Amino acid sequence: MVALDIPNGCTLSPSLATPHLLGTPHLHINHDVAADLDSSNAFEGPEKLLEVWFAPSPKALAPSVKENGLKSVPADVWVEMLDLVNCKILSVIHSETVDAYLLSESSMFVFPHKIILKTCGTTTLLLGLHRMLRIAATVAGFPFHNAVSANDIRAAATPYRVFYSRKNFLFPDRQQGPHRSWKQEVKYLDDMFEGGSAYMVGKMNGDHWYLYITSPTFNPTPPQTPVDKDSNAVLGSLVSRSNKIPTGILATPADRAPGDHATAADDEDKHDETLEILMTDLDPENAKQFYLSNASAVAHDRILSQTDSALLKAAAASKQQQQQHGHGHGHGHKQQDSHMSDSTYSVLDSEDLFDVDDIAVQNAANGNKNDNGACSSGGSLTPLSEHLDSADMEALTTEGHALGTVVSDSCGLSDVYPQSVYPDARIDAYMFAPCGFSANGVIPAPPADGDSVASSTTNGEIPETAETAETASVSTSDSGPTSAQGNHYFTVHVTPEPNCSFASFETNVPGGQKGRQTADIVKHVVDIFRPGRFSVTLFEAKGTTADSTTKPGGSSGKRLERIPGYRRIDRIVHDFEDYDLVFRFFEREGFVSNGEARVGEL
Numbered sequence: 001m002v003a004l005d006i007p008n009g010c011t012l013s014p015s016l017a018t019p020h021l022l023g024t025p026h027l028h029i030n031h032d033v034a035a036d037l038d039s040s041n042a043f044e045g046p047e048k049l050l051e052v053w054f055a056p057s058p059k060a061l062a063p064s065v066k067e068n069g070l071k072s073v074p075a076d077v078w079v080e081m082l083d084l085v086n087c088k089i090l091s092v093i094h095s096e097t098v099d100a101y102l103l104s105e106s107s108m109f110v111f112p113h114k115i116i117l118k119t120c121g122t123t124t125l126l127l128g129l130h131r132m133l134r135i136a137a138t139v140a141g142f143p144f145h146n147a148v149s150a151n152d153i154r155a156a157a158t159p160y161r162v163f164y165s166r167k168n169f170l171f172p173d174r175q176q177g178p179h180r181s182w183k184q185e186v187k188y189l190d191d192m193f194e195g196g197s198a199y200m201v202g203k204m205n206g207d208h209w210y211l212y213i214t215s216p217t218f219n220p221t222p223p224q225t226p227v228d229k230d231s232n233a234v235l236g237s238l239v240s241r242s243n244k245i246p247t248g249i250l251a252t253p254a255d256r257a258p259g260d261h262a263t264a265a266d267d268e269d270k271h272d273e274t275l276e277i278l279m280t281d282l283d284p285e286n287a288k289q290f291y292l293s294n295a296s297a298v299a300h301d302r303i304l305s306q307t308d309s310a311l312l313k314a315a316a317a318s319k320q321q322q323q324q325h326g327h328g329h330g331h332g333h334k335q336q337d338s339h340m341s342d343s344t345y346s347v348l349d350s351e352d353l354f355d356v357d358d359i360a361v362q363n364a365a366n367g368n369k370n371d372n373g374a375c376s377s378g379g380s381l382t383p384l385s386e387h388l389d390s391a392d393m394e395a396l397t398t399e400g401h402a403l404g405t406v407v408s409d410s411c412g413l414s415d416v417y418p419q420s421v422y423p424d425a426r427i428d429a430y431m432f433a434p435c436g437f438s439a440n441g442v443i444p445a446p447p448a449d450g451d452s453v454a455s456s457t458t459n460g461e462i463p464e465t466a467e468t469a470e471t472a473s474v475s476t477s478d479s480g481p482t483s484a485q486g487n488h489y490f491t492v493h494v495t496p497e498p499n500c501s502f503a504s505f506e507t508n509v510p511g512g513q514k515g516r517q518t519a520d521i522v523k524h525v526v527d528i529f530r531p532g533r534f535s536v537t538l539f540e541a542k543g544t545t546a547d548s549t550t551k552p553g554g555s556s557g558k559r560l561e562r563i564p565g566y567r568r569i570d571r572i573v574h575d576f577e578d579y580d581l582v583f584r585f586f587e588r589e590g591f592v593s594n595g596e597a598r599v600g601e602l
Helices: 075-084 127-137 182-192 284-290 290-327 331-338 347-348 356-367 390-395 401-411 466-478 518-529 555-562
Strands: 008-011 026-030 048-053 089-094 100-102 106-110 116-121 160-169 196-202 207-213 273-282 426-431 439-444 489-494 502-507 531-541 566-575 579-588
Touching: 048 127, 075 106, 075 127, 089 426, 089 439, 100 426, 100 439, 106 182, 106 439, 106 489, 116 127, 116 160, 116 489, 127 182, 127 390, 160 182, 160 290, 182 196, 182 207, 196 566, 207 579, 273 284, 273 518, 284 290, 284 518, 401 426, 401 439, 489 566, 502 518, 518 531, 518 555
Parallel strands: none
Antiparallel strands: 008 026, 026 089, 048 116, 048 160, 089 100, 100 106, 106 116, 160 207, 196 207, 273 502, 273 531, 426 439, 439 489, 489 502, 531 579, 566 579
16 A cells, blocks of 8 residues: 655654554655755756656556556665656655655656656756656566567657646756757657657747647557567567657557456546646745745744643633632643644654644643642743754754645645545645745545545544544545546645745646635635746646536636736637647736846747
């Protein structure tokens, strides 16, 4: 259920050993990398985004593929690929259907049948692409068609789909490798793949967005020879004279693994959708939330506030006990009554840093008593330092996952997909020094209304027994359409410096789930950052039904035209063979920039 092949230096979250959490995603943290990270050179916020599919769904894997597909690849193998990209793994959320890697420069999501890699700064993402394809072929067992043997260094798995996209860079002259211009990136991809198409969406003399895409309906010329199921090698002595890697070649239904009853209607790509919000010129006041000094102050104030709240509750409990029993004893009942939700600072707790509730209760029950032995809510609180060791105090003032969790909660990102609706959701957040923020979220489909899972959770708390946890896991995997059967994700990355401020939000959670439309998500995210300018790209497979009204002319699509406080500048629609793309660009009303939009390269 949970892969334990994690990079050297990673630690196992205590939550993994807790029985009632066995049906939920789990977090591993790479302390070696996190302790040595410096984000001062992360000047280029806009990310490069690569998404490679090797099959239409996890149910459509070829018989040669290992169980769990790409998820069977050890994390140490991905580390070698990421070294070519120039980024490191900070932490991992493991779940049954997706592993979410938080990187030193953005994120990676590994599903059984596809991988999503998103990197910012001067990373060389495309230089890791061939290694990614080779890992898929030689480690995960996906078919390849460009070599006779897996021992051939050229052997690379045949992708079903390839997507590569990015916003125009702010500082293209600082990029490396093929990323110095879109023209070079397209050439690099065209030299690697057959059947790709490149597009630019938006104003040439303003903010715009680039897309490179391949289609699974492409027929390679000359035709490739068939794949031997047993050897996973290309039959015959001749391979295509082209050095390019074909795309879109699928195993036929007869070639699928035994017991695989997936049909075309079951394929995930029939329900695929991705929402991406790219924001620049962040409001300075909103951007302050993503500076370490501000996050540290918020964390300190919140713990003091929680302690004060516990004091008040303990005092009330003590008074009630005195009225009932005529004395001020019974501290065990007092602690039970005053104990607060364990959901607060969940990542801090799982990282074994400190527990806000324990500190508050200890302060209330043992640190502030009056002469009668009752807790007093008046007067000064016991200094926080008396209840935290040096490591805990350091977590309040240094970069890492602890402050990342504080920021995710305080800025409102944790409420985009709240645990009250998505009880098994997990967020892995990281606060950088001196500024910058990244977060990954793994979002299992919410339980259906009236489900046993819903009745077994209160205020987003996890089911208390292994039995209910198993029920939650089953309900998550069996509810809703195909796209809801697996885990979804979201990812957020923030560069708050005023000279290059940028924030991105991306998710594949279907619009319209639990009644919350895509326009509601966009407004929620934009309100957090209050950008001067932002673009929204909605990429939907034809036939997507989860939020069909977001298509051109639908009511939700019209709602996306009107984001409060902003005016829409552009709306561009691309009708691809099997996907619809709608690109919108907005500018804040009354926004005055220091200059024209930085166009970067064309």
